[in-house]
Amino acid sequence: MINSENAVLEARDVTIRYGGHAAVKNVNLSIYEKKITAIIGPSGCGKSTLLRSLNRMNDFIDHVTQDGEILYRDTNLYDEGVDPVEVRLHMGMVFQRPNPFPKSIFRNVAWGPTINGLPGDINLRVERALKQAALWEEVKDRLDDSALNLSGGQQQRLCIARALAMEPEVILMDEPCSALDPVSTARIEDLLFELKQNYTIVIVTHNMQQASRVSDYTAFMESGTLIEYGDTDQVFTRPKQKRTEDYVTGRFG
Amino acid sequence: MTLLAASKYRWGEAILRQLFFVCAFISVLTTVIVIGILAVETSSFFEEVSVTDFLFGTEWRPLLEPKAYGILPLLGGTMLIVVGSSIVALPVGLACAVYLSEYASDRARNIIKPVLEVLAGIPTVVYGYFAISFVTPGLRLVFDDVQIFNAASAAIVVGVMVLPMVASLCDDALRSVPSSLREGAYSVGATSYEVTARVVVPAALSGIFAAFVLAVSRAIGETMAVTLAAGATPNLTLNPLESIQTMTAYIVQVSLGDTPSGGLAYKTLFAVASVLFTITLVMNLLANKVMRKYQEVYE
Ligand SMILES: Nc1ncnc2c1ncn2[C@@H]1O[C@H](COP(=O)(O)OP(=O)(O)OP(=O)(O)O)[C@@H](O)[C@H]1O
Numbered sequence: 001m002i003n004s005e006n007a008v009l010e011a012r013d014v015t016i017r018y019g020g021h022a023a024v025k026n027v028n029l030s031i032y033e034k035k036i037t038a039i040i041g042p043s044g045c046g047k048s049t050l051l052r053s054l055n056r057m058n059d060f061i062d063h064v065t066q067d068g069e070i071l072y073r074d075t076n077l078y079d080e081g082v083d084p085v086e087v088r089l090h091m092g093m094v095f096q097r098p099n100p101f102p103k104s105i106f107r108n109v110a111w112g113p114t115i116n117g118l119p120g121d122i123n124l125r126v127e128r129a130l131k132q133a134a135l136w137e138e139v140k141d142r143l144d145d146s147a148l149n150l151s152g153g154q155q156q157r158l159c160i161a162r163a164l165a166m167e168p169e170v171i172l173m174d175e176p177c178s179a180l181d182p183v184s185t186a187r188i189e190d191l192l193f194e195l196k197q198n199y200t201i202v203i204v205t206h207n208m209q210q211a212s213r214v215s216d217y218t219a220f221m222e223s224g225t226l227i228e229y230g231d232t233d234q235v236f237t238r239p240k241q242k243r244t245e246d247y248v249t250g251r252f253g
Numbered sequence: 254m255t256l257l258a259a260s261k262y263r264w265g266e267a268i269l270r271q272l273f274f275v276c277a278f279i280s281v282l283t284t285v286i287v288i289g290i291l292a293v294e295t296s297s298f299f300e301e302v303s304v305t306d307f308l309f310g311t312e313w314r315p316l317l318e319p320k321a322y323g324i325l326p327l328l329g330g331t332m333l334i335v336v337g338s339s340i341v342a343l344p345v346g347l348a349c350a351v352y353l354s355e356y357a358s359d360r361a362r363n364i365i366k367p368v369l370e371v372l373a374g375i376p377t378v379v380y381g382y383f384a385i386s387f388v389t390p391g392l393r394l395v396f397d398d399v400q401i402f403n404a405a406s407a408a409i410v411v412g413v414m415v416l417p418m419v420a421s422l423c424d425d426a427l428r429s430v431p432s433s434l435r436e437g438a439y440s441v442g443a444t445s446y447e448v449t450a451r452v453v454v455p456a457a458l459s460g461i462f463a464a465f466v467l468a469v470s471r472a473i474g475e476t477m478a479v480t481l482a483a484g485a486t487p488n489l490t491l492n493p494l495e496s497i498q499t500m501t502a503y504i505v506q507v508s509l510g511d512t513p514s515g516g517l518a519y520k521t522l523f524a525v526a527s528v529l530f531t532i533t534l535v536m537n538l539l540a541n542k543v544m545r546k547y548q549e550v551y552e
């Protein structure tokens with residue numbers, strides 16, 4: 001399907017169940033370095049579940065069982081010796097709704113690096129992350145204000161900065177723009193292009209235009225199954241599967 | 254025809270509304286009457302005893318000669334119980350709540366929650382009896398000069414008594430912290446201890462504080478256990494192994510005794526009750542205010 005060079009993450013035959021109900025079924029998927037991979041599909045098809053399996057976020061949900069492997073540069077993230085906390089140092093995450101801590105703007109960004117003892121000057125690190133998230137200019141004079149006073153779009157960029165401050169290798173985003181207005185959404189999309197130079201990004205989105213605009217590869221899922229995965233251009237203009245075509249044109253045209 | 258049916262329906266509703274209004278009115282009226290009587294009797298007490306003597310006097314001897322009306326020994330007794338019970342109930346209650354909301358499996362929760370409710374439902378007189386027959390003998394094994402009636406054993410059982418309330422209110426506060434916040438913390442590589450101690454507990458702090466204030470307020474008002482176990486010796490002391498008397502225990506003592514109504518000794522009841530009422534009222538208002546603040550944070 002796609003040449004397998006530079007796969008950072010590779011899902012191999014992954015099945016995820018909530019209790020008895022399989023939300024993700026036998027999915028094989030490679031995530032490529034310094035590319036943006038979009039996951040699209042109807043509501044409830046298992047996009048979030050799959051995404052959260054990549055940084056072991058499903059560990060916190062009771063009754064979840066998972067089969068198959070998630071390889072991160074040849075290590076299975078679900079091997080017994082693997083520390084999930086360590087996994088999340090490599091895979092940052094941005095959530096659907098902005099979820100800043102009820103702390104100051106500065107502490108929101110500084111908290112992760114501090115508790116993990118990341119090296120270097122923390123002030124520089126915070127500044128760099130906020131600049132990368134295109135938020136620095138708006139908040140540089142009020143770093144000690146509560147993050148809860150920021151607008152929704154600013155909060156989401158703060159959450160992106162919070163992830164970036166950890167300097168992860170991969171950033172997982174679950175519908176990061178769904179709670180935002182078009183202007184904030186456009187800013188975050190611009191941001192994704194910038195971030196692509198240094199980070200591997202996986203983004204779940206309901207917005208077809210967004211997927212086609214920002215991503216290099218697109219995965220289309222339906223009721224837990226990966227129906228089609230390929231170059232974004234190809235998936236949107238020449239889908240191989242009828243179901244992909246129906247979904248993409250139905251939403252698009 | 255439909256119009257007619259509608260008006261019939263409203264007629265029934267109007268009666269119900271009147272009924273609810275009467276119920277609400279009665280409870281407000283009762284409160285007003287109680288406060289009124291307290292105020293009248295207290296002010297007639299202060300016609301005979303000066304406010305400064307009452308508030309700052311260190312001797313409480315209203316029934317024996319030479320009489321003295323300084324409330325400090327009673328206040329001190331109450332404070333010993335409050336401090337002692339807080340030392341028991343606040344840390345253990347909070348720890349219990351952290352376990353319940355952050356660590357316990359559904360199964361463990363389903364066992365512990367009902368146990369706490371049973372603990373909360375035990376009549377206070379049973380706690381008092383328990384203090385005398387188990388806690389005091391236990392203390393005597395450890396310390397030398399433990400009096401039969403002592404503040405420590407009463408404080409311990411009052412602590413156990415308010416513990417379920419602290420645990421349950423703190424649990425509510427911790428659970429009201431949205432799980433998205435926990436996930437945000439985990440996503441930057443926090444361990445579950447870091448998530449709990451540095452994100453969840455701070456985010457729930459005002460709710461936890463409100464729980465503490467309510468617990469203290471309950472300990473102040475607790476009557477039966479302290480009457481039975483802490484003694485009836487108005488005694489301004491910091492030593493919890495001595496016998497003391499709390500404000501509530503004093504009220505019980507005089508109410509049960511043969512003090513003639515109308516006399517000064519009788520009026521002391523109302524003066525003490527006013528102090529008690531004022532303190533608990535202030536505490537509850539404080540708790541309410543703090544609680545409302547924390548409800549706003551995540552809306
Ligand atoms: N915590 C959970 N417990 C039980 N079932 C769940 C849980 N979370 C998700 N599911 C189920 O798993 C399936 C996939 O859910 P998931 O959230 O991954 O879908 P999604 O593609 O992200 O949907 P959406 O686009 O609406 O966010 C759904 O059928 C959902 O009902």
Ligand SMILES: [Mg+2]
Pocket residue numbers: 047048049174
């Ligand atoms: Mg989802």
